[in-house]
Amino acid sequence: xxxxxxxKMEEMSWKExxxxxxxxxxxxxxxxxxxxxxxxxxxxxxxxFISDELGERIANKLxxxxxxxxxxxxxxxxxxxxxxTVSLSDKTFIELVKEHCRAFDEHGFEFxxxxxxxxxxxxxVKAAAPExxxxxxxxxxxxxxxxxxxxxxxxxxFKKAGIDYEEKPIHSGATETxxxxxxxxxxxxxxxxxxxxEGELSESELFTEGLRYFTENGVLGDPRKASKRxxxxxxxxxxxxxxxxxxxxxxxxx
Numbered sequence: 297x298x299x300x301x302x303x304k305m306e307e308m309s310w311k312e313x314x315x316x317x318x319x320x321x322x323x324x325x326x327x328x329x330x331x332x333x334x335x336x337x338x339x340x341x342x343x344x345f346i347s348d349e350l351g352e353r354i355a356n357k358l359x360x361x362x363x364x365x366x367x368x369x370x371x372x373x374x375x376x377x378x379x380x381t382v383s384l385s386d387k388t389f390i391e392l393v394k395e396h397c398r399a400f401d402e403h404g405f406e407f408x409x410x411x412x413x414x415x416x417x418x419x420x421v422k423a424a425a426p427e428x429x430x431x432x433x434x435x436x437x438x439x440x441x442x443x444x445x446x447x448x449x450x451x452x453x454f455k456k457a458g459i460d461y462e463e464k465p466i467h468s469g470a471t472e473t474x475x476x477x478x479x480x481x482x483x484x485x486x487x488x489x490x491x492x493x494e495g496e497l498s499e500s501e502l503f504t505e506g507l508r509y510f511t512e513n514g515v516l517g518d519p520r521k522a523s524k525r526x527x528x529x530x531x532x533x534x535x536x537x538x539x540x541x542x543x544x545x546x547x548x549x550x
Contacts, residue, residue: 301357330370333378335468353535377508457526469517480528
């Protein structure tokens with residue numbers, strides 16, 4: 297792995313990209329974020345900022361991979377009670393993912409790895425994956441979409457940072473705020489950090505009732521317990537885990 301190598305497709309010309317492919321880069325990593333409220337202290341683009349960072353790190357850990365374009369909109373209907381959120385329907389989101397895969401399939405990439413970060417994108421991606429795989433002519437689709445595993449890795453990283461706090465539901469609380477502090481402290485408004493809902497919350501309840509039913513400020517957890525150090529550990533641990541999962545599935549497909 298060469299950390300000095302540029303793995304971000306968005307910064308390459310088509311000619312540079314072809315040269316990368318000829319040099320063995322046969323896998324595109326597509327991250328999936330969102331454009332939705334993240335409490336009073338984090339920006340609407342939070343999930344996509346995190347997806348961008350994870351995508352670059354993942355591609356840097358895999359000598360055959362490049363970071364493709366992050367899909368910056370997702371399925372966020374449960375956040376629509378909060379101003380600024382943009383939500384796609386499942387159908388529109390899946391079609392957007394398909395169009396990305398069709399393009400890279402046409403260009404001859406051997407593998408396309410689909411990696412959601414925003415919670416609302418996991419179920420649609422997993423449901424559509426078999427159909428997308430059937431449609432591809434050249435590319436094999438790798439789907440890494442285990443929300444529980446992601447959460448487990450992030451909470452373990454939090455403990456590793458020496459912070460005795462475990463968030464149950466995760467959204468805009470200590471976990472995501474820590475990651476954003478590690479990415480860019482200037483994007484976090486510390487003066488606006490306030491505790492949100494900390495009780496039990498199932499995925500079905502969240503998607504049925506909407507987030508506002510549980511929290512007026514749009515926060516799940518307590519961002520005041522966030523730390524930049526914890527965020528750095530989380531980014532490294534989660535990107536490593538995701539890279540390993542991609543590599544494992546890729547090897548099975550070769």
